[in-house]
Amino acid sequence: MAQARKKQICLSETPYYHCVSRCVRQSFLCGENKFTGQNYEHRRGWVESRLLFLGSVFAIDIAAFAVMNNHTHVVLFVDKDLAGSFSKKEVLTRWHKLHRGTLLTQKYLNGKKLNKCEALTVDKITEVYRKRLFDISWFMRSLNEYIAREANKEDECTGRFWEGRFKSQALLDERALLACMAYVDLNPIRARMESTPETSRHTSIFKRIAAMKTGKQPKSLLRFVGNHRQNTPKGITFSLSDYCELVDCTGRIERDDKLGFIGNRKNKPLERLGINLQQWFTLATEFERHFSIAAGSEHMLQKFKRSTNHQRIRGMGKAKLLLNPIYRQGN
Structure with missing residues (x-):
């Protein structure tokens, strides 16, 4: 049974949410329909442009996104305080x-x-x-309704284009956030649409890598601001270079010809997150499979369950195995 949206979104617990929208039946958002031969690749640009535009209107920042053939992924940061400061x-x-x-x-x-x-x-x-302006449902509605109207106009038809509701997952801690972002950014590689992050157009990692070459970060995406410190600015408290390394390593793990190289390599970003290579690989390739309305450590899931008055939340066992930090002996 579908969960009420108010039970899936709790801003007092986390401002980060992973949202997924899927097309109905055989509808194609992008790519080529092998049954009809019609190509919809240009629609990726529609989705990306609309998504980044909405990020400039709402008090909601985009941390990650990927536009796939029949669905979209987006990781959002809800800035309620910013909305409260608007005149x-x-x-x-x-x-x-x-x-x-x-x-x-x-x-x-x-x-x-x-x-x-x-x-x-x-x-x-x-x-x-x-x-x-800080409501995820209104944000996703403004994205999906616009794309549905444009697609139906192009297809010269009417009716539902998307499934009834978008799926949302609360990302309760840093490990869940970064694992989900990597999962989203690597979607085209897992689907064999692209071979590297830097060629994966219409994803957030593509924009971040392109901006990194000029020594900057894309203005349209939520910034990486480094480690926690006093007066930390708004953004993801992790190094952008470390995140790109995580994405690159995870992408290499999925390629059979490079498994050996990654297995012999120390991964300092994973050490900082307190996750081993196998845990990270499982998270970054099967994120949606293991978590439902929220993802995070066992402690954070228990806290979220109490805050949202759920009797149970699927994924508690996997959270204990995959997202609880591994502490070094003596800590």
Whole structure:
């Protein structure tokens, strides 16, 4: 039975969520339909452009994404505090980039004078829009409805394009977050669509590697900010170079001709996460198989279960095996 969205998303426990949207039946989002010969590869650009645009409108940052033939993966960071800091004008301006709003909100943004009753109404509407700007459901709705309309228009048909709801997983700690991001970034390689991360177009790792060559990080993605320290800026508290090494190593493990080389190599990023090579390989290749609505260490899953009033959460056993840190002897 499908879980209520409010039981899957708990911002007091984590701001990070992995969302997956899949097409219905034989629908093709991208790639080539072998039955009809029709090519939909250009739609990858639609999804990526829309996704990055929404990241600039919502108070939600994109940590990772991959656009596949019949589904999309995205890892999101919900910045509720940022949404709370928006002025009334900024909230309405951002929302009007997606929707027309109301006659009163249009009147306010056009600088026309409002009477007291109209001003109070605009204030109430603003708070509704503010909440939507950090709401994952509204973010995914704004992505999926747009793509569905464009695809149906191109296919000259009507009806449902996506499955009824997107799937979401709460990522409760650093190990779950990085494992899920690597899982997402390596999707094209696992599907044999690409052979290396740097050629995997329409993924976040492709954008990160391209930006790294210029000594920068892509502005459209959530930044890696290094290790925890005082006054740590917003971002993923891990080294970008270490993350790229993790992705590269994991990708190599999936290639039979290079298994030996990886097995003889020490992996310092994994040591920092407290995960051995086998644990990481299982996580980064089978992430969705082992976890349902949330992923994290056994302790974090128990905490999330209490916060969301679940009786049980699937994946507790795998969390104990794969995501509980391995402590060195003497620690």
